[in-house]
Amino acid sequence: PSATNATQEESSPKLSKKGMKKKRRYEKAMEIKRRRKEQEREQKRARALAAGRDLDEERRIQKQNEESGEGRRRREEKWLAKMASAKSRFRIAVDCGFEEEMTKKEINSLAQQLRYCYAANKRSKNPCYFSVASLSGLTREHLDNVCGFPEQWQLKAFDFSDKSLEDMHFDEKDKLVYLTSDSDNTLEHLDDSKIYVVGGIVDRNRLKCATLNRAKELGIETAKLPISQHLKLFSTNVLTTNHVFEILLKYRENDNNWKHALVDVLPKRKDMKEIDDEKADETKEGGKSTDETASDTKQSDGSKESTK
Numbered sequence: 001p002s003a004t005n006a007t008q009e010e011s012s013p014k015l016s017k018k019g020m021k022k023k024r025r026y027e028k029a030m031e032i033k034r035r036r037k038e039q040e041r042e043q044k045r046a047r048a049l050a051a052g053r054d055l056d057e058e059r060r061i062q063k064q065n066e067e068s069g070e071g072r073r074r075r076e077e078k079w080l081a082k083m084a085s086a087k088s089r090f091r092i093a094v095d096c097g098f099e100e101e102m103t104k105k106e107i108n109s110l111a112q113q114l115r116y117c118y119a120a121n122k123r124s125k126n127p128c129y130f131s132v133a134s135l136s137g138l139t140r141e142h143l144d145n146v147c148g149f150p151e152q153w154q155l156k157a158f159d160f161s162d163k164s165l166e167d168m169h170f171d172e173k174d175k176l177v178y179l180t181s182d183s184d185n186t187l188e189h190l191d192d193s194k195i196y197v198v199g200g201i202v203d204r205n206r207l208k209c210a211t212l213n214r215a216k217e218l219g220i221e222t223a224k225l226p227i228s229q230h231l232k233l234f235s236t237n238v239l240t241t242n243h244v245f246e247i248l249l250k251y252r253e254n255d256n257n258w259k260h261a262l263v264d265v266l267p268k269r270k271d272m273k274e275i276d277d278e279k280a281d282e283t284k285e286g287g288k289s290t291d292e293t294a295s296d297t298k299q300s301d302g303s304k305e306s307t308k
Contacts, residue, residue: 082127083157089128090192092117092248093176094241095165096200097134098210104138106202111142114200116242122156126252129157130245132200133165139200166218169195178215179244183222186229190251198244230259234271 015023048055065071094114099107114132121127135143140162143149150160161168169176178197179187190196197220199211215222225247227233239247243265250261259274266272 079122079156082125085126086128086157088192089126089252090190090248091129091131091195092245093130093165093169093195093197094132094200094245095134095178095197095211095214096132096136096139097164097214098199098201098203098207099134099137099139101207101210102202107138108142109202110200110241111139113202113241114139114143115146116240117245118153118156118158120242120246120249121158124249124253126249127157128249129159131158131168132160133163133168134200135160136162165197173218173220176218176220178211178218178220178222179224180211180215180222181224182209182212183215183224185221185223186226187223188226189256190248196248198241200241202240225262226258227262230275231262231266232273232275234273239266 045055062071065074094117096110099110102110117130121130150158165176166173172195175193175195176197177187177191177194178199180199197215199214201207201210203210212222225244246265247261250264251258254260254264263272263274
C-alpha cells in the first residue's frame with residue numbers, strides 16, 4: 001500500500017504557487033458557501049417552528065406521498081392548471097447563435113443561465129412557452145450533462161433546435177421582437193401575440209451592437225426594457241439572459257407593472273434607486289432623460305439595459 005501511495009504522489013502533478021493559491025481560494029469559497037447554506041437551513045427551520053409547524057409530521061406525509069406517487073400527481077395537476085392559459089400568452093425565445101464569438105467560460109455561463117430560465121418558468125405563476133434556437137456545440141454539451149435534459153424539460157413548455165432563430169420561427173417572423181438595449185423603441189407593455197427574443201450571449205461587453213445588428217439583418221422588430229423609466233442604477237447595467245427572462249415573467253405576475261418586476265428580479269448588489277411614477281411619466285412624455293441619453297452613449301450591446 002505504501003508503495004502504491006508513493007507512486008500516486010509521484011505521478012500526481014505538483015501545483016505551482018499560483019495554482020496553490022487558486023486551489024485555496026476555491027476551497028475557501030466552497031466552505032463559505034457550505035456554511036451559508038447550513039445557516040439558511042437553520043433559519044428556515046427556526047421560522048417554521050416559530051410558525052407552529054410540525055416538521056416531523058410534514059416529512060412523514062411527504063415521504064408517504066413520494067412512495068404512493070401522490071406528490072408527483074399533484075405537481076402535474078398544478079402545472080397543467082398553470083399552463084391552461086399559456087397558449088394565449090406571449091412566448092420567449094433565446095437566440096444562442098453567438099457561440100462562435102464566445103469563450104468557453106462565457107459558454108458555460110450561458111448554459112447555466114438557460115438552466116435558470118427553465119427553473120424560473122417552471123416555478124412561475126404564469127409560465128409561458130419557452131424555446132431556444134441555435135442550441136448546439138459546447139452549450140448543448142453542457143446541457144446534455146444536466147439530469148432530465150432534454151426529455152423532462154420538453155414536458156414543461158420547453159422546445160429547442162439547432163436551427164437558427166429565423167429557421168426555427170420561419171413562419172412567425174412578424175411575431176418576433178428582439179430585445180436589445182441599443183433599440184430606439186422602449187417596450188411599454190407585453191403583447192400576447194408576440195415572441196420576445198432574448199440574446200443568448202455572455203460577452204463581458206466585448207461585442208458591440210451584436211443583437212441589434214442581428215435583428216436588422218433579419219428584419220426583426222426591436223425593443224428595450226423600460227429600465228431607465230423606473231430605476232436609476234448606480235452600478236453596472238449588465239443584465240444576464242435569465243434576468244431578462246424573469247423580468248418578462250414577473251411583469252405579468254405583478255399585474256403588468258414594470259417597476260415591481262424589475263425590483264423583484266434585479267439583484268440587490270446592483271444598488272438601484274426607484275424613480276417616482278410622476279417622474280417616469282415625465283420621462284415618457286419628454287423622451288429620453290439626461291441619464292438615459294448618457295447611458296446610451298456609454299453602453300454597448302449585451303444584456304445591459306435590457307439584454308443582448
